[in-house]
Amino acid sequence: MSDCLFCKILDGEVPSDEVASNDHAYAFRDVSPQAPTHVLVIPRRHEPDVGSLVEADPDAAVAVLGLAKQVADEVGGSYRLVFNTGADAHQSVFHCHAHVLAGRSLGWPPG
Template identity: 50%
Template sequence: MTDCLFCRIVAGEIPSTRVHETDDVLAFRDINPKAPVHVLVIPKAHHDDVAAMAAADPGLAGAVLAVAGAVAAAEGLAESGFRVLFNTGPDSGMEVAHAHAHVLGGRPLGAMVGR
């Protein structure tokens, strides 16, 4: 998808600060971080959201989670804790329609959902 921001990052058309990469998954720093560590983990193949990715390729969904764990460990978050978050659909606040996990940590993150 040439109009997808994350597909363009995968293709190298848009620069990113890459922190981890496999044949199928790319992890890079979020340009608008919500925590001291905020890394996006995306499949290189386009899937609109995590539900579509899991339905189409469960192995890829597992690979995205494995990279999320590897990123958290590499960023020093394993002991203090971290959050892995997938947004799906308009009510979630999803901004880019390409499956992606947010790996967040580096400080206490508080409640999952504001009241």
């Protein structure tokens, strides 16, 4: 989509700090980190949220999860994987993305 920030990152129109990638997904550092490690993992296919991605392209959904695990494994220790879905859940970019958060104690409930 031409107005999607994450599509522009995938197309190279907007710079990002790449962490990892595979055929179906791309991981990069969040520009406003909420933890010492805060990486976004996005599918190369534009889908608005994780549920839509699972329905449209299950292989891409698995690739996103696999890349998120790879990123978390490289950090080591505990991590949180978050998919915000919808405006009321504070999703601000409507291109499916996972937040990999690690590097500090992550209290509950998340705040």
